[in-house]
Amino acid sequence: MPVRNGGVSFWWQQVGLPSPADRLDGDATCDVAIVGGGLTGLWTAWYLHEADPTLDVRVVEAEFAGFGASGRNGGWLSSELAGSARTYERVAGADGVERLRAALRGTVDEVVGVAAREGIHADVVRSGVLTVARSEAQRQRLDGELTAAQVAERIRVAGAVSGHFDPDCARVHPAKLVSGVARAVRERGVRIHEGTRAVRLEPGAVVTERGTVRAPVVLRCLEGFTAGLAGHRRDWLPMNSAIVVTEPLTPGQWHEIGWSGQELLGDEAHAYCYAQRTADGRIALGGRGVPYRFGSRTDVDGRTQDWTVESLRSTLTSLFPSLRGIGLDHAWCGVLGVPRDWSASVAYDPRTGLGHAGGYVGSGLTATNLAGRTLRDLVLGADTELTRLPWTGHRVRRWEPEPLRWAGVHALYRLYRAADRREDAGLLRTSRIASLADRVAGR
Numbered sequence: 001m002p003v004r005n006g007g008v009s010f011w012w013q014q015v016g017l018p019s020p021a022d023r024l025d026g027d028a029t030c031d032v033a034i035v036g037g038g039l040t041g042l043w044t045a046w047y048l049h050e051a052d053p054t055l056d057v058r059v060v061e062a063e064f065a066g067f068g069a070s071g072r073n074g075g076w077l078s079s080e081l082a083g084s085a086r087t088y089e090r091v092a093g094a095d096g097v098e099r100l101r102a103a104l105r106g107t108v109d110e111v112v113g114v115a116a117r118e119g120i121h122a123d124v125v126r127s128g129v130l131t132v133a134r135s136e137a138q139r140q141r142l143d144g145e146l147t148a149a150q151v152a153e154r155i156r157v158a159g160a161v162s163g164h165f166d167p168d169c170a171r172v173h174p175a176k177l178v179s180g181v182a183r184a185v186r187e188r189g190v191r192i193h194e195g196t197r198a199v200r201l202e203p204g205a206v207v208t209e210r211g212t213v214r215a216p217v218v219l220r221c222l223e224g225f226t227a228g229l230a231g232h233r234r235d236w237l238p239m240n241s242a243i244v245v246t247e248p249l250t251p252g253q254w255h256e257i258g259w260s261g262q263e264l265l266g267d268e269a270h271a272y273c274y275a276q277r278t279a280d281g282r283i284a285l286g287g288r289g290v291p292y293r294f295g296s297r298t299d300v301d302g303r304t305q306d307w308t309v310e311s312l313r314s315t316l317t318s319l320f321p322s323l324r325g326i327g328l329d330h331a332w333c334g335v336l337g338v339p340r341d342w343s344a345s346v347a348y349d350p351r352t353g354l355g356h357a358g359g360y361v362g363s364g365l366t367a368t369n370l371a372g373r374t375l376r377d378l379v380l381g382a383d384t385e386l387t388r389l390p391w392t393g394h395r396v397r398r399w400e401p402e403p404l405r406w407a408g409v410h411a412l413y414r415l416y417r418a419a420d421r422r423e424d425a426g427l428l429r430t431s432r433i434a435s436l437a438d439r440v441a442g443r
């Protein structure tokens with residue numbers, strides 16, 4: 001059977017692709033206009049409405065709520081830092097980094113709690129994440145507390161030499177989560193204008209293909225799609241990530257690989273992979289495909305390249321050789337936003353009424369909620385712990401113009417893959433090639 005490719009994501013195919021609803025029909029006015037109906041935009045709407053139910057908040061979404069990364073991701077609701085610790089440390093010191101880490105840890109509980117209160121059933125299990133090192137260089141980088149034998153007690157990953165278990169992470173079903181948040185937002189009276197693409201943002205207005213929404217507050221929440229908006233092409237690079245999902249494993253196959261819990265699984269390679277055991281007994285495994293498309297283009301409905309599917313298949317069987325020959329039911333990809341310094345930002349300028357949040361570089365599932373609460377405080381003019389986190393107001397330079405951008409990113413990922421090959425071949429420390437790539441990347 002050929003692998004089904006695209007169709008937005010396996011997650012959306014499971015719950016059913018929605019048709020865009022409540023398209024904008026001519027001009028409108030409101031108090032807060034949010035552009036982008038992913039989790040950043042939806043959480044921001046949810047918290048603004050919770051804080052002040054009299055606010056008229058509207059979300060403008062090009063396709064349907066959850067069409068982007070929020071409905072396509074790996075389902076790691078993790079406390080992992082969204083961005084580079086080194087960069088945050090430069091702007092806010094070690095204490096600032098620790099405050100951001102603590103806020104993200106608390107946000108895992110916040111999301112799980114709000115989901116429970118709002119009746120959002122998103123296959124949430126607070127299962128933690130197991131990261132494995134599969135070479136000496138990875139072992140040194142990870143500095144994990146688990147021996148090879150202890151890793152095998154959790155999951156029998158081929159070649160694992162050590163591991164680290166982080167309890168601050170939950171497994172979720174992405175489409176169930178984002179559609180649940182969208183439902184909760186709508187139930188509060190927030191209108192989500194789906195099928196309505198913004199073409200230009202300006203102080204006081206969101207100009208769309210179907211009319212203009214006028215509002216004193218305009219918040220850009222487009223993450224990997226930011227480059228598609230006039231004037232923002234070089235702000236954040238749309239980086240690709242792709243996922244494959246297997247057919248359901250048999251009880252014998254689960255037993256063979258020893259994955260009896262629900263913990264998430266990742267590795268410490270430079271071109272890392274991430275996996276979850278789905279609620280219906282499959283493995284969803286993701287990693288980088290083609291990292292970046294020329295001119296900051298995004299995919300078409302989540303379709304990924306055939307070689308990416310084969311590359312993820314080989315990662316899967318390298319982790320679990322006994323699964324050689326297992327069928328893959330679905331593959332898809334999506335984009336995440338990468339700022340030039342690989343660090344996220346949440347910002348709002350009360351003089352213009354313009355704000356934004358994003359640039360989470362692949363760790364946005366939890367961060368979107370924290371960013372939404374931070375935007376709420378900024379818009380309402382409150383000085384809180386959240387508005388003092390190091391990513392608030394963080395400024396970053398733009399990416400280089402093409403073809404430099406394309407050449408640079410592809411060179412970067414060639415370097416990371418070369419570093420992984422050298423480390424897999426027995427290098428006893430982190431490859432200098434990877435350190436060079438980090439410097440080139442500006443991480």
Ligand SMILES: Cc1cc2nc3c(=O)[nH]c(=O)nc-3n(C[C@H](O)[C@H](O)[C@H](O)COP(=O)(O)OP(=O)(O)OC[C@H]3O[C@@H](n4cnc5c(N)ncnc54)[C@H](O)[C@@H]3O)c2cc1C
Binds near residue numbers: 228336
């Ligand atoms: C394959 C993949 C796996 C990932 N895995 C994980 C993971 O396991 N854990 C984790 O923490 N993070 C993960 N991420 C990252 C995480 O999913 C994102 O950081 C997060 O979902 C970003 O949410 P968002 O709302 O900012 O952006 P998005 O969810 O991308 O939402 C942006 C929205 O804007 C809409 N839009 C685009 N252009 C316009 C326009 N012109 N006008 C109006 N609307 C527009 C899009 O349709 C989209 O709905 C992954 C990302 C990908 C792609």
